[in-house]
Amino acid sequence: MTNRDQVLEAVQQLPPIPVDACELVRLLQDPEVDPAELERAISLNPALTTHVLATANSAIFGARAEISTVRRAWLQLGSGRIQAAVMSAMVGPMACEPVEGYSLPGDALWEGALAIALATEELALKTGGPPPNEAFTAGLLVDIGKTVFGQVAQTKMSEIADLAFGGNISFEKAEEQLVGINHAEAGAIMLEAWGLPESIIQVVRWHHEPEMCPEEFRPIAELVHAAQYLCGMVGLGNGEDGNYYASSEAVFNRLGLSPDAIENCLCQTLSKLDLAREAFGLEKKS
Secondary structure (H helix, E strand, O other): OOHHHHHHHHHHOOOOOOOHHHHHHHOOOOOOOHHHHHHHHHHHHHHHHHHHHHHHHHHOOOOOOOOHHHHHHHHHHHHHHHHHHHHHHHHHHHHHHHHHOOOEOOHHHHHHHHHHHHHHHHHHHHOOOOOOHHHHHHHOOOOOOOOHHHHHOOHHHHHHHHHHHHHOOOHHHHHHHHHHOHHHHHHHHHHOOOOOHHHHHHHHHHHOHHHHHOHHHHHHHHHHHHHHHHHHHHOOOOHHHHHHHHOHHHHHHHHHHHHHHHHHHHHHHHHHHHHHHHHHHOOOOO
């Protein structure tokens, strides 16, 4: 069995996400969703209901009074934030585990995901691009493939790092060269197996090569690409791979980000990260 086959087999062995969660994600993709239908779908899953209400009541979203119903949570958060809360409930426990291949301790991958999501949202606001909530959700899941790739390719990671650092190629290209698949493709295959929307699957698949992303999803892929690179510059989400990924000069040129805008984006991301940790189930760092 090839290394690629081992990664694919590991994806197939992942437990499926609950059917009701898949249905909820589908509903949240519909801009004309009936709030009553959405409320019913969330209420069918008590654990999910608890998570959504906890998210709505967290300080980052500025609720002035306690939110005790799903309907009020939807009004407070909007469908995009509800979708992010649902997805964090689905994948957060997995992303909070140590990722041995990348030398990421527990919570580090999820903290990096939150930082990328926040930075993607900030860039969406600054550039007037895709809706910020959609950008946030895409950023949240961007590195989920590392959970499987790092486990299967653990014995290859030193060789991958040597090739990337010594061969002047980006880390995901070194993964491809030595394993036959990279963590971005592994993540996309995971999300496809779980039945998540094509828009998220494609952004995760191509976030290191946004020019390859289908045109309809490319604007968000470009934002995620830029956000991840900026977060890596300040050490958020870095592990064995460091920030050894190529940034697309064309993407940064299209986004038109000045040095001041980049600095402001990072400042906003860092200032919101502690509140986001609370909202999405991480302990505050000392």
